[in-house]
Amino acid sequence: MAIASDSIRRARPLLGTFVEIEIAGACRSDMDGAIDAAFDAMAQVHRLMSFHEPDSDVSRLNREAGLHPLAVHAWTFEVLDTAIELHRRSSGLFDVTIAPALQTLGLLPRLKDRPVPAPIAASADAIELLPDHKVRFRSTDVMIDLGGIAKGFAVDRAVAALRDFGVPGGMVNAGGDLRAFGVEPRAVHIRDPRDPGRSVCRIDVADEALASTARRVELFESREPGGSAVIDPGTQRPASRLDGVTIRAPSCMIADGLTKVAMISGTDAGQLLEFYRAGALLFSDGDVQITSDWYHRVHLAG
Amino acid sequence: MSWVRYTVPAAAILSAASPAYAVRYLSIEEAQKEAFPSATHFSEVQTGRVWKAEAAGKVVGFFVFDRVVGKHLFIDYAVALTPAGAVHKVEILEYRESYGGEIRSSSWLAQFAGKTSSSALKINGDIRNIAGATLSSTHVTEGVKRILAAYGNRLR
Numbered sequence: 001m002a003i004a005s006d007s008i009r010r011a012r013p014l015l016g017t018f019v020e021i022e023i024a025g026a027c028r029s030d031m032d033g034a035i036d037a038a039f040d041a042m043a044q045v046h047r048l049m050s051f052h053e054p055d056s057d058v059s060r061l062n063r064e065a066g067l068h069p070l071a072v073h074a075w076t077f078e079v080l081d082t083a084i085e086l087h088r089r090s091s092g093l094f095d096v097t098i099a100p101a102l103q104t105l106g107l108l109p110r111l112k113d114r115p116v117p118a119p120i121a122a123s124a125d126a127i128e129l130l131p132d133h134k135v136r137f138r139s140t141d142v143m144i145d146l147g148g149i150a151k152g153f154a155v156d157r158a159v160a161a162l163r164d165f166g167v168p169g170g171m172v173n174a175g176g177d178l179r180a181f182g183v184e185p186r187a188v189h190i191r192d193p194r195d196p197g198r199s200v201c202r203i204d205v206a207d208e209a210l211a212s213t214a215r216r217v218e219l220f221e222s223r224e225p226g227g228s229a230v231i232d233p234g235t236q237r238p239a240s241r242l243d244g245v246t247i248r249a250p251s252c253m254i255a256d257g258l259t260k261v262a263m264i265s266g267t268d269a270g271q272l273l274e275f276y277r278a279g280a281l282l283f284s285d286g287d288v289q290i291t292s293d294w295y296h297r298v299h300l301a302g
Numbered sequence: 303m304s305w306v307r308y309t310v311p312a313a314a315i316l317s318a319a320s321p322a323y324a325v326r327y328l329s330i331e332e333a334q335k336e337a338f339p340s341a342t343h344f345s346e347v348q349t350g351r352v353w354k355a356e357a358a359g360k361v362v363g364f365f366v367f368d369r370v371v372g373k374h375l376f377i378d379y380a381v382a383l384t385p386a387g388a389v390h391k392v393e394i395l396e397y398r399e400s401y402g403g404e405i406r407s408s409s410w411l412a413q414f415a416g417k418t419s420s421s422a423l424k425i426n427g428d429i430r431n432i433a434g435a436t437l438s439s440t441h442v443t444e445g446v447k448r449i450l451a452a453y454g455n456r457l458r
Contacts, residue, residue, distance in 0.1 A: 011327050011394035013379075013442045018394060020325075032336070200310060270303030282305075292304040300308060 007170075010035050014042050015151050017175030021158065025168040025182070034165035038158035038172065045154035048076050049146045051099065051108055058146055062099070062111070066140030069130050077133040079146055079153050082253055084127060086149075090261045090272055095233045097126050099145040105238070107229055108145060117141040148230075151177050152211055152256025159252075171205075172252075179209035179252040193244025193283050200288065201281070202299040209252035213259040214244030214283075230263040239263040242284045248294060249278035324398040330380070334365050337382035337391050352453065361385045364457045366449050367395075370441040375399050381446055387454040392446055 007024030008031050021038055023031055050056045057076040064070050072080075086094040102108040103116045110116060127144070128136040137144075151174050158172040159179050169182020180186045185206035189199040193214035203210065213230060215238075230239045245262040249255035254276050262269045262280050267289060273280055279294030290298055328336065334344050334353060341355035341362050353365040364383040369376070378396040381389060 009325070009327055011325070011397060013392055013394070013446075016440075018397065018442075267305050270305070274303045286310055288308045288310055289305045290308070292306055295306040300310065 008032075008035065010039075012039055014039065015046050015154055015174055017151070019158075019175070020173045021162070021170065022173075023162055023167045023170030024184075025170075026166060030165055031167065034162050034167045037165060038161040041157040041161045042154040042174070045075065045150060045157055048073050049079065049150040049153075051145045051147065058144060061135055061137065062143045065135050065137040066142055069134040069136040071132060071134050074133055075153070075157070076146075077129065077135070079150055079253065080127060080135060081129060082153075082257070083146065083149055084129065086254075086257045086261070089275060090265075090269075092233055093261045093264050094148070094257055096144045096146055096148065097142055098148075098231050098233060099143040101231050101233075101236045102145055102147075102229075104236075105231070108147075117143060148260045149253055149257045151175075152209065152252035152254070155179050155209065155252035155256075177209075177211040177252055177256050178205070180205045181207055183207075190246050190281065200283070200300070203246075203248075204297055204299075205248075209249050209255040210246060211249075211252060211255035211259045212244065212246040213263055215240070215242070230260050232264045234264075241266050242282050244283040246281040247273075247278055248280070249276055254278065324396075326396045328380075328393065328395050330367055330395065333380045333393050333395055337365055337380070337393065338362050347457070352457070354457070363390060364453065366453055368445050368449060370445045375441060377442060379442055379445065381449050383450075383453065383457065387450070387457060389446065389450065392442070394442070 007022055008028075009020065009022040011018050011020040013019075019039070019042060021035055023034060026034070047053060047055075048057045051058055051062075053059060057072040061070055061072065080096075083094070083096045087096070099108060100117045103110050126138045126142045128138065130136060155172045155174050155177055156179065159170075159181050162170055162172070163181065169180075169184050171178060171180040171186050178188065183206065185204040188203050188205050188210060190201050190203060190212065191214075192198040192200040231237065232239045242263055245259050247255045247258045247262060249258060255278065258269070258273065258276060258278055258280070261272060262282060266282055266284075269280065270291070273291060279291040280289075281294075281298065282289040288300065334341070334355065338344075338355040338357075340357045342358065343356045344353045344365065345356065346352070347354050347364070351367055353367075354361060355363045355365055363385055364387075366381045366383065367378070368381065369378050371377075376398040377394060379392060379394050382391040382393070384390050
């Protein structure tokens with residue numbers, strides 16, 4: 001039997017944020033190997049799905065998938081599949097083809113030798129998934145960004161890698177998109193979206209994922225307070241209904257994706273949350289609204 | 303799905319612990335060993351900043367310690383470089399964040415002076431995990447670029 005040692009906790013800069021992994025309950029050499037494998041899996045997701053890396057699947061798709069079908073990695077295919085389902089179930093509110101609007105707002109860089117395409121009408125068939133992990137776009141004007149879902153997927157891959165190494169419990173936190181596994185609950189503090197220096201509540205997380213998003217995206221350099229990186233496809237402008245949301249879901253990819261929908265539709269997202277067995281915390285003007293299945297596990301400050 | 307609404311009372315917001323957040327992941331020595339497990343000897347090339355890792359008299363890489371200070375951030379990190387000067391690993395050693403401008407005042411910074419690996423700093427020690435909007439790692443990314451520019455070709 002392996003000798004259990006203390007927990008270990010590591011952090012690396014990945015996915016444009018700080019990724020922290022904390023694990024416990026396995027022998028030290030296994031945990032070191034597991035941590036490396038988990039960070040490697042996340043780096044792989046970044047290489048495949050970054051809008052910024054010219055060789056990523058996402059960049060290849062944006063260049064060529066409007067012209068002919070293109071084979072992508074199984075992970076990219078899985079994320080696209082989930083994104084398309086979320087698009088359909090959210091009546092188009094979750095939309096990975098929002099990239100041109102993000103470029104127009106300066107939230108994504110413009111590509112060399114390519115003007116920003118005019119926004120296209122949101123459509124369920126903008127992205128076509130074909131056999132053998134091939135993908136085709138409806139037109140050359142379709143441009144995707146998986147930034148709204150890939151970070152959550154990376155967290156899920158890291159957890160899978162840790163479990164493959166036999167690690168019984170731990171947590172992966174990618175700048176607020178996090179997932180705990182194992183029996184022991186972990187306390188997570190949620191920042192006040194209007195004042196990130198304060199904790200609004202504590203949530204005990206066990207074997208589930210949490211993802212958060214807020215209007216105030218510049219935590220450290222205040223440029224334009226109140227701006228949001230979540231774009232409403234209906235208006236092509238940042239969502240402004242809520243100050244922030246935190247979503248609980250079985251997987252971090254779903255939690256990550258649902259934060260975008262909830263930022264736009266607020267309490268109207270109830271049915272969608274139920275379908276994905278998810279719960280939500282919505283912040284607006286000093287009010288916190290919590291889904292009824294979850295409120296008993298959310299400990300509000302004060 | 304039904305919803306339960308709370309109004310967070312202003313007083314509660316004020317009394318809530320400010321989640322100034324700090325974690326120490328690794329000491330410099332621990333990070334050196336993890337970056338270069340085969341190394342038997344680390345020699346200081348530049349005091350407190352650059353080390354050469356050697357195994358059986360052969361250079362296996364370089365270890366560069368750096369610190370970035372942002373408006374609300376204070377991060378110690380290390381870049382392990384291969385003998386050829388490429389990035390082998392970037393590891394965060396210590397992470398501190400705070401709000402209200404303390405980080406810019408010299409007295410706040412002074413509390414870290416002379417800190418040893420045994421004196422792990424804990425502000426509100428029970429706060430271990432924070433979720434919220436994405437934390438920017440831009441400063442570290444820029445720091446790594448700077449290190450590569452400064453040392454990538456110079457250390458041999």
